[in-house]
Amino acid sequence: MSAPNQATAISQRSLSWRQFKAILRKDIVMELRTKEMITTMSIYSLLTMVIYQVALSQAGTGFDPRNIAAGLLWLAFVFTSMLGLNRSLVHEKDQGCLEALLLSPIDRPVIFFAKMVGNLIFLLIVQVLTIPVFGFLFLQQGSYAGELWMIPLVLLGGSLGIAGVGTLLATMSVNTKGKDFVLAVLFVPLMYPLLMACVSATTVAVLGGVDSEQQFWSAMGMIAIYDVVMIAAAYALYEFVIGA
Amino acid sequence: MKLVKTGIVLLVIGGLLTTAAFVMAFTTAEVQRHSSTITLPEKPDTVFQAIAHTDDGFVYPRPWFSQKIFYFHVPVGLASFLVFGVAAFFSIRFLMTRRREYDTKSRIAMETTLIFVVLTMITGVLWTRAAWGVWWQWEPRLTTYFIMTLMIIAYFVLRNSIEDEERRAVYAAAYSCIAVVNAPISFAVTRLIPSASHPVVDEGAMAISNLIPFLVAIAGMLMVGFAIYVARMTEERLGERLAALKEKFESGS
Amino acid sequence: MADNTCGSAVDVRGLTRTFGTRKALDDVSFQLEAGSFLSIFGPNGAGKTTLVKVLTTLMTPSKGKASVCGLDVVEDAVKLRERIGLISHNPLLYPDLSAEENLMFFAEMYCISKPTERVRELLTAVELDHRRMDLVRTFSRGMLQRLSIARSLLHRPDVLFLDEPYSGLDPHAVEIFDSLMKQIRQDHTFIMISHDLAKGLELCSHALILSRGKIVLSLPKEQIDENEFAATFRATVGTGVA
Numbered sequence: 204m205s206a207p208n209q210a211t212a213i214s215q216r217s218l219s220w221r222q223f224k225a226i227l228r229k230d231i232v233m234e235l236r237t238k239e240m241i242t243t244m245s246i247y248s249l250l251t252m253v254i255y256q257v258a259l260s261q262a263g264t265g266f267d268p269r270n271i272a273a274g275l276l277w278l279a280f281v282f283t284s285m286l287g288l289n290r291s292l293v294h295e296k297d298q299g300c301l302e303a304l305l306l307s308p309i310d311r312p313v314i315f316f317a318k319m320v321g322n323l324i325f326l327l328i329v330q331v332l333t334i335p336v337f338g339f340l341f342l343q344q345g346s347y348a349g350e351l352w353m354i355p356l357v358l359l360g361g362s363l364g365i366a367g368v369g370t371l372l373a374t375m376s377v378n379t380k381g382k383d384f385v386l387a388v389l390f391v392p393l394m395y396p397l398l399m400a401c402v403s404a405t406t407v408a409v410l411g412g413v414d415s416e417q418q419f420w421s422a423m424g425m426i427a428i429y430d431v432v433m434i435a436a437a438y439a440l441y442e443f444v445i446g447a
Numbered sequence: 448m449k450l451v452k453t454g455i456v457l458l459v460i461g462g463l464l465t466t467a468a469f470v471m472a473f474t475t476a477e478v479q480r481h482s483s484t485i486t487l488p489e490k491p492d493t494v495f496q497a498i499a500h501t502d503d504g505f506v507y508p509r510p511w512f513s514q515k516i517f518y519f520h521v522p523v524g525l526a527s528f529l530v531f532g533v534a535a536f537f538s539i540r541f542l543m544t545r546r547r548e549y550d551t552k553s554r555i556a557m558e559t560t561l562i563f564v565v566l567t568m569i570t571g572v573l574w575t576r577a578a579w580g581v582w583w584q585w586e587p588r589l590t591t592y593f594i595m596t597l598m599i600i601a602y603f604v605l606r607n608s609i610e611d612e613e614r615r616a617v618y619a620a621a622y623s624c625i626a627v628v629n630a631p632i633s634f635a636v637t638r639l640i641p642s643a644s645h646p647v648v649d650e651g652a653m654a655i656s657n658l659i660p661f662l663v664a665i666a667g668m669l670m671v672g673f674a675i676y677v678a679r680m681t682e683e684r685l686g687e688r689l690a691a692l693k694e695k696f697e698s699g700s
Numbered sequence: 701m702a703d704n705t706c707g708s709a710v711d712v713r714g715l716t717r718t719f720g721t722r723k724a725l726d727d728v729s730f731q732l733e734a735g736s737f738l739s740i741f742g743p744n745g746a747g748k749t750t751l752v753k754v755l756t757t758l759m760t761p762s763k764g765k766a767s768v769c770g771l772d773v774v775e776d777a778v779k780l781r782e783r784i785g786l787i788s789h790n791p792l793l794y795p796d797l798s799a800e801e802n803l804m805f806f807a808e809m810y811c812i813s814k815p816t817e818r819v820r821e822l823l824t825a826v827e828l829d830h831r832r833m834d835l836v837r838t839f840s841r842g843m844l845q846r847l848s849i850a851r852s853l854l855h856r857p858d859v860l861f862l863d864e865p866y867s868g869l870d871p872h873a874v875e876i877f878d879s880l881m882k883q884i885r886q887d888h889t890f891i892m893i894s895h896d897l898a899k900g901l902e903l904c905s906h907a908l909i910l911s912r913g914k915i916v917l918s919l920p921k922e923q924i925d926e927n928e929f930a931a932t933f934r935a936t937v938g939t940g941v942a
Contacts, residue, residue, distance in 0.1 A: 218811045225808030233796045236835075299790035303851070305758055307809035308781040371625075375618045379608035388604045389622060392597040395590075396632070432628065440621040443542050446758065447617035545760075547720035613719045691721045 219313050226304075226317035233294065234325065240290045244283040244329040251279040252340055259341075268341045273405035276337055277361070277398055283333075284326050284365050285386055288373040291322050296377045305445065315370060315441040319434075323366040330358050342409075353408035353419055360426035361401040367434035368393055374444050393433075400425035454677030461670030468664035472518040475656050516577070520570035522665040524592075526672050527563035528634050530556055531599070535627035538620035550616035553623065555679045557602055559672050564596050588645035591633035598626040709734040709859055709889040710755065714764035717750055717913075724750040726913035727764070732906065734858070737890040739900035742910035743937045748893045751910065752861050755891065756784055769858050782810065785852030788863040791844040792851065795837040799828055799847055802836055803854060810855035822850040826880060842873025849880055860884075862892035866899055897930055911936035 234240055255275055259268065268275075295301045295318075304314060334354075369390060376386035404422035407415045534556035541549035571589070576582050583589065605622055609615035637645045710732035717725040725747045732738055742748050753759040755768055757777040766773045771780040786792070793802045800819060807815035823829045826846040831839070839847065845865065852860060866874060881903070894900035901907060901924065908918040909932060917932050 221811055222809055225805055229794070229797065229801075229805050232801065233794065237796050294794070294796070298795060299788060299792045300794055302758070302788070302790075303786070303792035303806065304809065306756060306781060306784070306786055307806065308778050308811075309809055310778075368625075371621075375605070375621070378611075378614060378618070379605065380610070381608050385605060385608050388597075388601045392594045392601060392629075393625065395594045433625070436625050436628065440542075440624060443617055444621050447614045545719075545762075612722070616719075687721055694721075 215310075219310055222307075222309050223313050223317045226314065227321055230291070230318070230321035231324070240287045240325050241328060243290065244287045244325070245332055247286055248279045248283045248329060248333045249336065251282065252337060255279075255341070269409055270406075272337070272342060272409050273402045275341070276334070276405060277402050279333060279337070280326070280330060280361070280365070281391070281394060281398065283329055284322075284362075284369060285383070285390055287325055287329070288322060288366075288369040288390075289376065289383055289386055291318065291325070291370075292373040292377040293382070301445070311442040311445055312438055314445060315438060318374075319366045319370045322370055323362055326362045326366055327358065330362065349408045349411035349415060351408065354405065356423065357401055357404045357408060357426070360404075360423060360430060361397060364397040364426065364430045364433055365394065367430065367437050368397075371437035371441055371444060374441070397426065397429045397433075400429065450677055451681050454674045454681065457670045457677065458674035461667045461672075461674055464663050464667030465671065466667075468518055468522075468660040468667055471656075471660035471663065472515050475660070516570055516574045518660050518664045519668075520567065520574050521661070522668040523563055523570060524567040525665060526668045527560055527567050528630050529669070530560045530563060530672055530676075531595070531627060531630050534560055535623050535630075538623040538627075541616060541620045542624070547612075547616065550620065551683050552680070553620060554606070555676055555683065557599060557623065558679060559675050561599050561603070562675065563668075563672060564592075564599055567592070568596060586645055587636045588633065591629060591636050595626075595629050595633050598629060602626065708732070708770070709736070710738075710766075710768050710891065711770075712755075712764070712766045715751070715754065715761050715766050716763035717747075717754060717759065718762045723913045725754070725761070728910075728913070728915055729764075730908065730915065730918055732889065732891070734889050735886075736905045737885070737892070737903055739892050739894055739904035739907045740910060741894060741897065741900060741907065741933055742916075746910040746936070747913040748910055749863070750913075752786075752863060752891065752893060756786060756861055757781055782855060783857055784859045784861060785855070785857035786861045786863065787845075787848050787852045787865050789865060789867040791836070791848045793836050793844065793847060796835060798833050798835055799823065799839070800832040802847065803850060806851050807854050812855055818854065822853060825883075826850045827876075840873070841868055842870065842876060845869060845873060845877055846880065849877075849884075853884065857888070859889045859891065862890060862894075864893055864895060866894070866896055897933060901926060901929070909933055909936055 259266070262268075295304070305311075372386055372389045372393070376382050376389065379385045400422045404419055404426065407419045407422065412418070534553050537549050537553035537556060541553055571592075572582055575584060575589070602619060602622055606615055606619050609618060637647045708731055710730075712731070713729050715725050715728040716723070728747075728751065730738075740748050740751065750759065754761050754766060754773060757773050757780055760774055768780055769783045771783065773780060794805070797805065800823065803819040803822065804815055807819055812818055820829070823832050826849055828843060828847055828850070831843070836844065836847065865877065869877060890903075892900060892903065901921075904921055906918075906920050907924060907929070909916045909929075916936055917929070919929075
C-alpha cells in the first residue's frame with residue numbers, strides 16, 4: 204500500500220513543479236508582451252524621484268541626502284510594489300481565469316508560490332532599474348563609506364517579504380470595491396517591521412560605520428525572521444483566501 | 448435573554464469597579480517609590496520643574512497626574528491586547544468551521560478592541576504629555592501600538608469594501624490572523640528593548656495600595672469590555688432573528 | 701482514471717449549503733446517469749451557481765453529500781477536478797496570450813501528456829487552427845466561446861458544466877456552438893445552467909427548476925409539458941429573491 208502512495212507523492216511533486224513553471228512562464232510571457240507592470244512601476248518610481256526633489260529642495264546645502272537615502276528608496280519601493288501587486292492579480296481576475304485555474308487539479312499553494320515568485324522577479328527588476336537613477340539624482344557628491352555588496356542582500360530579503368505578504372493581500376484586494384486603496388490600507392501596517400529592518404540595513408550599507416557589519420546582520424536577521432513568519436502565515440492562509 | 452442579564456450585571460459591576468479604582472487611585476494609592484524620576488536629554492516644554500541636572504540630562508520627578516492615569520491606561524491597554532487575541536481566536540475558529548456565528552463573534556470582538564485601543568491611545572497620549580513632556584514620541588511601544596491601531600482600522604476598511612458575505616468573513620478572518628502577530632510584539636517590545644523610554648509595569652514591585660486599584664481597574668475594564676461584547680452580540684442575534692422572520696413572512700405570503 | 705465509465709455520473713443527496721441564516725442550497729437531491737444532459741433553471745439567487753460550484757469542488761457543502769463520477773466532491777476533490785470541465789459565459793482565457801498559448805497553459809495545469817498534439821487537435825476541431833498564433837484579445841465573442849470549449853475538453857473530462865454558455869452569443873455563433881455541442885454530446889455528461897427556457901429544454905434529457913435553494917420541479921424530458929413547465933418557471937421568477 205505504501206509503495207504506490209510514495210509513487211503518487213513523487214509524481215504529484217513533479218506535477219506541481221510543472222504547474223508552477225507554467226504559471227510563472229505565463230506571467231513572464233504576458234508581462235513581456237504587455238510590459239504593463241514594469242512600465243507603470245518604473246514610471247511611478249521616476250515620478251517619486253521628482254517628488255523627492257521637491258521635498259528636499261529647501262533642505263539647504265549642508266544637508267547630506269545619504270543620511271535618508273535608504274528611507275527614500277524603500278518608500279519608493281513600497282509604493283511602486285503596491286501598484287505592481289495589484290496588476291498581477293487583476294489580470295487573473297479579469298476574465299475569470301482564476302476560476303479556471305482553481306478548477307484544474309492544482310495544489311493551491313502552487314498558485315501562491317508561482318504568483319509570489321513572479322511578483323518577486325518584477326519587483327527586483329524595478330528596484331535594479333530604480334537604484335542607479337536614484338544614485339545619479341541624489342547621491343552624486345559624497346563618498347560611500349559602506350559596503351555595496353550588502354545592498355543586493357537587503358533588496359532580496361525585503362522584496363521576498365513584500366512579494367509574499369503582498370501576493371496574499373492583493374488576492375484579497377482584487378475582490379474588493381476600492382482595490383488600490385484597500386491594498387494600501389492592509390499592506391502598509393503589515394510591512395512596517397520589514398521596512399524598518401530594510402531601511403536600517405540599507406542605511407548601514409550606504410553609510411558604513413564602526414560596527415556596521417554587526418548592525419547589518421542584526422537587521423538582516425530581523426528581515427529573515429519576518430520573511431519566514433509572514434510567508435509561512437500567507438502560505439497557510441492562501442488556500443482559504445483564494446477559495447472564497 | 449439570560450445573556451442580556453449577565454451583560455447588564457457585568458456592565459454595572461464593571462462600572463462600579465472602575466469608579467472604585469478611580470477613587471482609590473486618587474485617594475488611597477501612594478505615590479510610587481520605584482523609578483520615581485525620569486531623565487530627559489533636554490528640557491521639555493512642561494509645567495514641571497527639573498529637580499536636578501546630571502550628565503545624562505534633566506531629572507524630573509514622575510508627575511502626579513501621570514501616576515494616576517497609569518491605573519486606567521495600563522488596564523485598558525492590557526484589555527485591548529486580550530480582546531484582540533480573542534478576536535483572532537474566533538477568526539481561526541471561523542476558518543476551521545466556516546460557521547457565521549464565529550465571524551460575528553470575531554467582528555464584535557474586533558469592535559471592542561477598537562474601543563479599547565482608542566481609549567489606550569487617548570490615555571497614553573495624556574500620559575506621554577504629562578510624564579515625558581511631549582504629546583507623541585516614536586518609541587518602540589508607541590510605534591508598534593500605533594501600527595496595531597492602523598491594522599484594526601484596516602480590518603474594518605476591508606470588511607466594508609466587500610459585498611459578498613462569505614468572502615467578507617473569510618478575508619476578514621485571514622487578515623486578523625496575520626495582523627494579530629503584531630500584538631505580542633507590541634506587548635513584549637518594552638521588555639525586549641529595555642532602553643525604550645516606555646516604562647515596564649512590574650506588578651510584583653508595586654505597593655499594596657497601588658496594586659489594589661490597579662487590579663480592580665483591570666477587573667472593571669474587562670467586565671465592561673465583556674458587557675460591550677454581550678450587548679453587541681445580542682443586538683446582532685436580534686437582528687438576525689428579525690431578518691429570518693421577515694424572510695419567513697415574505698415567503699409565506 | 702482507473703475506470704472511464706461512470707455508472708451514476710452525478711449523485712447528490714441532501715445537499716445543503718448555508719451561511720448564517722441564508723440558505724443557498726436547501727436539501728437538494730438528485731441522481732444523473734452518465735451520458736444525460738441536465739438543464740437547471742431558476743431565478744437569480746436561486747442557488748444554481750452555488751450548486752455548480754459545489755459540484756465542481758470550488759465550494760464545500762455544509763451538509764449532505766455529493767459525488768461526481770463516483771468521486772466525492774470534498775474527499776476526492778483533486779481527483780475529481782481531472783474529470784470535469786467548465787464552459788462559462790466568461791471565456792476564462794487570458795486575453796494577452798495567443799489561442800495556442802492559452803491552451804498550452806491549461807494543458808500544463810492538467811499535466812497532459814503530449815500537450816502540443818492535443819492542443820493542435822482541439823484547435824482544428826473548433827476551427828481555430830488558422831488563428832492559433834493570434835492574441836485572444838482580438839477574438840470575437842463566438843471565437844472565444846469555441847476556444848473556451850477547446851479549453852474545457854483538453855483533459856478529456858467526463859462531465860461538462862455549462863454556465864449560461866449562450867449569453868452574449870450572436871445567432872451565427874450559437875449555430876457553431878450548437879454544432880460543436882452535438883459533436884461532443886455523445887461522450888459526455890452535461891449539467892447546464894440556463895436562463896433560456898427554449899434552448900435549455902431543447903438540449904436536455906432532464907430538467908429541474910431551483911428556487912430559494914430548493915428543487916421545485918425535476919422531470920425527465922419525456923414527461924415535460926412545455927407550457928406547464930414554463931408556467932412553473934415563471935412562478936418561481938415571481939417569488940425570486942426580494
